[in-house]
Amino acid sequence: MFDRIAFVYDSTNKWMSLGLDQHWRSTMVKDCLQLQAEDKVLDLATGTADVGILVGQQLRSLGSASDAVLGVDPSSEMLRRGVAKVETSGLQGTVRLVKGDAQDLTSVQGIDAAGTVADPSAGAATGSIDKISMSFGIRNVPNRQKALAEMRRVLRxxxxxxxxxxxxSLPGGETFLSKVARGFITHVVPMIGFVATLGQGGEEYEYLERSILRFPQPRDFAAELGRAGLPVDTITSFAYGAVNLYMAKPAL
Ligand SMILES: C[S@@+](CC[C@H](N)C(=O)[O-])C[C@H]1O[C@@H](n2cnc3c(N)ncnc32)[C@H](O)[C@@H]1O
Structure with a gap:
């Protein structure tokens, strides 16, 4: 599905988030990941690599080693655009994007800016990763428990x-602004998606609304992370609860 909307993905994000999407991603990178020079970072559902690039830029400035960021996504078209953005940012060598599934990180496939997919190669080994990021991705994973178990496995x-x-998440609460935020997700977001894709991606953006309605409320998702051995330290809410940032640490 993301292959079909990749061509408008970045610009539609800006409209749907009223220009705030990049601010949320950079808050995640700065405040949550708390990067250190030697960190090996896995960016799951990396898409067009906005987070991978932010992480790569910060790690470069800290003097990190090569291939410090591994971005994983199953959509060749999102990745193809991501690889081109990584190259434009001069981060090849620091950020590597591969085709793979968050539910099984044992094998991945290389991809280049032309979208050519190489043979499967070993993925992320057990206990090999210091920090994991995932922005607007976990909602799309069919089996969340499998993905959380994989995160726990690969994390040091x-x-x-x-x-x-x-x-x-669908914002809770009965204040006027919570209701506005709810209405924005259920009515305005699918409409922007329909217009941005010239009427061709309406179905995909309706999926966005449905997947948000299905996603657990923040406390329930935090409990899922806890059950997977990744207890949540903090939840930071943005946009009246429409966007939440979960920071979890592995149970030691
Ligand atoms: C809304 S986009 C988010 C992309 C990017 N992280 C961002 O912040 O813009 C969701 C991404 O999840 C990816 N995705 C869907 N199923 C996945 C899975 N099983 N494992 C990893 N990524 C998945 C899609 O291909 C898509 O690129």
Missing amino acids: KKDSSRVCILEL
């Missing part, structure tokens, strides 16, 4: 390890 068990997840 140490105090500085982090899982940072940014995700949409």
Whole structure:
């Protein structure tokens, strides 16, 4: 599905978030990941690599080693655009994007800016990753428990390890602004998607609304993370609860 909307994905995000999407991602990178020079970072559902690029830029400025960021996504078209953005940002060598599934990180496939997919190669090994980010991705994963188990498996068990997840939820609460935020997600978002894709991606953006309605409320999702051995330290809410940032650490 993301292959079909990749051509408008970045610009539609800006409209749907009223220009705030990049601010939420950079808050996740700065405040939640708390990067250190030697960190190996896995960006799941990396899409067109906005988070991978932010992480790569910060790690470069800290003097990190090569291939410090691995971005994983199953959509070749999102990745193809992501690889081109990584190259334009001069981050090839620091950020590597691969085709793969968050539910099974044992194998991935390389991809280049032309969208050519290479043979499967080993994915992320057990206990090999210091920090995991995932922005607006976990909602799309069919089996969340599998993805959380994979995060726990690949993460190093140490105090500085982090899982940072940014995700949409249907805002609760009965204040005027919570109701406006709810109405925005259920009515305005699908309409923007329909217009941005010239009427071709309406179905995909209706899926966005449905997937948000299905996604658990923040406390319930935090409990899921806890059950997966990734207890949540903090939940930071943006946009009247429409966007939440979960910071989890591995149970030691
Ligand atoms: C809304 S986009 C988010 C992309 C990016 N993280 C961002 O912040 O813009 C959701 C992404 O989740 C990816 N996705 C869907 N199923 C997935 C899975 N099983 N494992 C990993 N990523 C998945 C899609 O291909 C898509 O690129």
